[in-house]
Amino acid sequence: MSMPPTQGAYTCPYCRMASEGTGTSCPSCGAPVDVRLHVSDSGWIEQPPIKDMARIRFSRSTCQISGTYVPVAEMGLHNDDWVYFSHHVLLHTDPQVRLGNLPMKGGWNRMRAGMPLVMMTAQGPGHIAFSEDHPGETMAVPLTPGRPIDVTEHHFLVATGNVEYQWENSNIWFTTQDGDDTEWHYPLGMTMDRFSATGGPGLLLLHGPGNIFIRDLKQGERILVQPSGLIWKDRTVGMFLHFEYPHGQYWFSSARWQAKSIWLTLQGPGRIAVKSVFERPEMVGAVRNTSGATTQYW
Secondary structure, three states, X not given: OXXXXXXXXXXXXXXXXXXXXXXXXXXXXXXEOOOOOOEOOOXXXXXXXXXXXXXXXEOOEEEEEEOOOOOEEEEXXXXXXXXXXXXXXXXXXXXXXXXXXXXXXXXXXXXXXXXXXXEEEEEOOEEEEEOOOOOOEEEEEEEOOOOOEXXXXXXEEEEEOOEEEEEEEOOOOEEEEEXXXXXXXXXXXXXXXXXXXXXXXXXEEEEEXXXXXXXXXXXXXXXXXXXXXXXXXXXXXEEEEEEEEOOOOOXXXXXXXXXXXXXXXXXXXXXXXXXXXOOOOOOOOEEEEEOOEEEEEO
């Protein structure tokens, strides 16, 4: 997954993009240059927060990340560059920046899934800033053509105009039954956002609460994560649910279906990013149907 470095070039260990390495931060993702990798025994790499006032370059424009508690992404847009974003993250803009609406397909389904209905565009020249308006980390994900990523709901901040966007059903669900009532559950949300660069490198900014960790999964390698902890994954990474049940329950007992733990299984190859803040899935009733899952008794 790494980009082959050129002679004398620096390859960022976080975004895998090559640069001259002469600055204090990676010009593609803002990570500090030559920072010591913090790797856990299990292989997770801590994504370092983008330093205050770090500058990221894209096309002929720049993005400066300011602040560490509630980061602000301020872009200096060239006349030929444009970005798109959800309307609620706009913090301030120069009067000469041209704002517009970005038509989105499937508006009714997006509203049912709790996703923003109004997406906006901003065309340079001028400065414009975005903030998610709550504490956390802003993560810059450079995209190259042919390497799309899938992002879970409510993490998108802003993307450059050459990044294509579409949403698809997450296809991760299960149903529970409590008496005569059947309830549908979507641990990742009903939809996921897919982003891919076209015509050249693109930039995607995401926001996540807590700390962010990344990991490369080898071919066939699996890991269990809290479903709501996933931020993004490479398109090549497969996923399905995993349920854990108390050991020793009778096969014919209805209690057999009372799952005590719900995990998301991610299977390589590919890269994943998770956050340390998550919500545990609520379990009311017995699990009856799933989108596909493995089980374990303990």
